[in-house]
Amino acid sequence: MVKDKYLEKVTFWVTGIFVFLLPLDVKILVPLIGLMILMAIFRAKRSGITNNIQTFKSSFIFFILLFLWQLITIAWSTDTSNGLKAIEHRLFYLAAPLLFLLVKKWPSFQMMRIFVISNFLICLYCFAHLAHFFITEKFYFIDRTINEGITLETFHYIAYHGGANFVVFDVHRLYFSFSLLSAFLFLYFNKDILKNRVFRYIVAFTFIFVIFLLVSKIAIMLLVALLCYITYQKLRKSKAKKRMIIMSVFILIMSLGFYLAKTRFRQSIEQMGAINEKKEGSLIERFQYTKCSLELIGEAPVFGYGIGDINTKMKEKLIKNDFTFLLHKGVYDPHNEFLKTYIGSGVIGFFLFFGIFISIFRRAYYNQNILLMIYTGIVFIVCMIEPFLSRQAGILPVLFFIGLLTYNEKNTLLA
Numbered sequence: 001m002v003k004d005k006y007l008e009k010v011t012f013w014v015t016g017i018f019v020f021l022l023p024l025d026v027k028i029l030v031p032l033i034g035l036m037i038l039m040a041i042f043r044a045k046r047s048g049i050t051n052n053i054q055t056f057k058s059s060f061i062f063f064i065l066l067f068l069w070q071l072i073t074i075a076w077s078t079d080t081s082n083g084l085k086a087i088e089h090r091l092f093y094l095a096a097p098l099l100f101l102l103v104k105k106w107p108s109f110q111m112m113r114i115f116v117i118s119n120f121l122i123c124l125y126c127f128a129h130l131a132h133f134f135i136t137e138k139f140y141f142i143d144r145t146i147n148e149g150i151t152l153e154t155f156h157y158i159a160y161h162g163g164a165n166f167v168v169f170d171v172h173r174l175y176f177s178f179s180l181l182s183a184f185l186f187l188y189f190n191k192d193i194l195k196n197r198v199f200r201y202i203v204a205f206t207f208i209f210v211i212f213l214l215v216s217k218i219a220i221m222l223l224v225a226l227l228c229y230i231t232y233q234k235l236r237k238s239k240a241k242k243r244m245i246i247m248s249v250f251i252l253i254m255s256l257g258f259y260l261a262k263t264r265f266r267q268s269i270e271q272m273g274a275i276n277e278k279k280e281g282s283l284i285e286r287f288q289y290t291k292c293s294l295e296l297i298g299e300a301p302v303f304g305y306g307i308g309d310i311n312t313k314m315k316e317k318l319i320k321n322d323f324t325f326l327l328h329k330g331v332y333d334p335h336n337e338f339l340k341t342y343i344g345s346g347v348i349g350f351f352l353f354f355g356i357f358i359s360i361f362r363r364a365y366y367n368q369n370i371l372l373m374i375y376t377g378i379v380f381i382v383c384m385i386e387p388f389l390s391r392q393a394g395i396l397p398v399l400f401f402i403g404l405l406t407y408n409e410k411n412t413l414l415a
Contacts, residue, residue, distance in 0.1 A: 011039045012107060019111045020118040022400070023179040025171050025393040033095055033396075040102035048104035058363040059406045060097035062355040063399065066345075067093035069352055073306045073345050083308025086344075089392055096399035100407065108408040112186040113193045119183040120203045123210050129168045134161070159260050163213045174386060175393045177219035180207045181226070181378065182401065188230060189371045208253060212260040217268065217282075218385050220261050222378055227253065286335055286385065288326060292317035293339040304346035310334070313343065337383035340390060353389075360402065372405040 018032040067090055074083040100106075134142060138161065145154055167176055184207040187193055187200065194200040211223050231250045235243050268283045296305065296313050305313050314332040326332075334340045342350040357380050364373035379388065379398050388394035 007039060007043060011036070011043065011103075012110075014039065015107075015111065016114050019114045019400075022115065022397045023119055023122055023171070023176060024169050025175070025396070029392075029396055033092065033099070037095060037099055037102070040099055043104070044102040045104065049101055052101045052104070056097060056100045056403060056406055058359045059402050060100070060399075062352055062359055063093040064097055066341075066349060066352040066356065069349055070307045070345050073304060073349070074308055075306070076303065077306025077308030079308040079312055081308070082311065083306060086307050086310075086390065089390060090395065092392070092395050092399050096403055100403040106404060106407045108404045109190065109193070111404060112190055116183045116187050116193055116203065119180055120206060123180075123206050126166050126168055126210075130162055130166055133165050134158075155259075159213065160263075163215050163260070166210065166213060171393060173214040174216040174219060174382070175391075177211050177214050177216040178378070178382060178388075178394070179397065180211050181219055181223060182375065182397065183207060184211075184223075185226065185371065185375060185378075205253075209256070212257045215261050215264045217261075217264060218382060220257065222381060224254070224257065226374070285326060288318075288321070288323045289314075289333075289335045290339065292321060292323070293334045293336065293343060296343045297339070300343075300346065302346050302348075304342065304344050304349060307344040310340060310344045333387050335386060337387050337389050340387050360406075363406070369405065372402070375401065375405060 014032060014035055018029060018036065021029055021032075067087075070090065071087055074080055074087065077083040141157060163173075167173055184204060187204055187207075191200065194203060208223065208227075211219055227250065231246060234246050238246060292314055295317055311332040314334060315327070318326050318332065334343060338350065338353065341353040345352075357376060360376045361373060363369070364376065382388045382394075386394075389398060
């Protein structure tokens, strides 16, 4: 009895450290997963495993099937080494289901609280680093501002360099923005994560501001959609005086977001008129990747080229279509998880990947788990513009929180 209680505490702390470090995507996460599974094996009971199979099968079955099919596709990949490396990155497709099958009870509420606090502390650290950056690297700007006064150009300069230098660890701004968006989502649906209302609002507005500051376009669009949903829910339940306050806050947030993101979105709008031209620009580049991807899918529609040959085949297509800028960048990923899966795994892999979302959406709808539905919907949209579930920075948090939200569905607060 004492031994089980001690092991339970150790498991909680190890899992808490894992969740705390998730936004940073550090190498220690993998050994922590191994340790979590090892401790779960010691605590596992047959009756609990049987119940967990029923609970988690709809959330993880297609991840498992996709992993096994992609493993098979190595057989017709010419680059076996790259294929094995890709499979290694996806090992959590098996480890996550195993972890959730073995553990009888999850402290889901506490884990979400740790994740929210972790993201907030990281933001504070990045703000401190940003202050140091401006003092050490941009002091001439501070000196000029003191002498000449504050203008609109001052705010534009701070916003531009603030967004470009905010993230001080090796994580893409989209992945960190997704982490903040997830934390904001958990905070909204589980208000008791932070009981003090003032502190909760400070944390929430910090997440919103940083997402706008980082100017990841898809993250901003998802945030705006989420804020519109939250505002609608608040207005629907509020009286006239409170509605005025809610709308004022909403307009203020949207105005701030427009100011911080207008330049980057204007660039994308300008690129729409030159979508077929062979030059740089995130929108144009994704069009070029998509064009190459569809050509590859047309050439091997049934079984694909094998998971190990995706980059090689993409490079060949980029050369054929003379997409010089992408060749100079040296990035041969389709930047679309659906297309990437189809190229490497064929139609079977594509439908298995699509089945992941259909299965989770179906369960979330059936159980009225709004939080799981919105979270999975965000992942679905991000996968359309980023290889989100073939990189560990996306795989680890997504599979862990899908499991956590599946387990927590009866306790999920409906906004």
